Amino acid sequence: MKLKDNGQIAIDSADILKQNRYRFEIDTEDIVMGFAKTMKTTTRNVQKAINMIKKVCNDCGTFISPSVRIVSVRMYQNNELVKSLNA
Known part of the structure; x- marks a missing residue:
């Protein structure tokens, strides 16, 4: 975070993306x-x-090889479950 001259707080977009x-x-x-x-x-x-x-999201439930398929997918953001897909 950077402090501007007029007292407002500005956050660099690079800092937001890396958080x-x-x-x-x-x-x-x-x-x-x-x-x-x-x-x-x-x-x-x-x-x-x-x-x-x-x-x-597109591959959930499909076969990735002749005998192996994707059964479920879990997505986390900052160690919090965001989305869960089951086939």
Whole structure:
């Protein structure tokens, strides 16, 4: 935060963008072998987070390989659950 001469507080846009931390947890299930796995990824970049949200929302419930499919997706912002999708 920076203080302007006239007493108003100005926040740099770069500071706002770096404040948030985005975390994604993607649960997958192998139909043939019968095991489940959770993939986790974290970013502070807003653009990467937006692209990831688009991708996981479209891919939830679909097969990512012949036997593995995405079962559920959880999205967190600053360790607070923002969105949860189940197939």
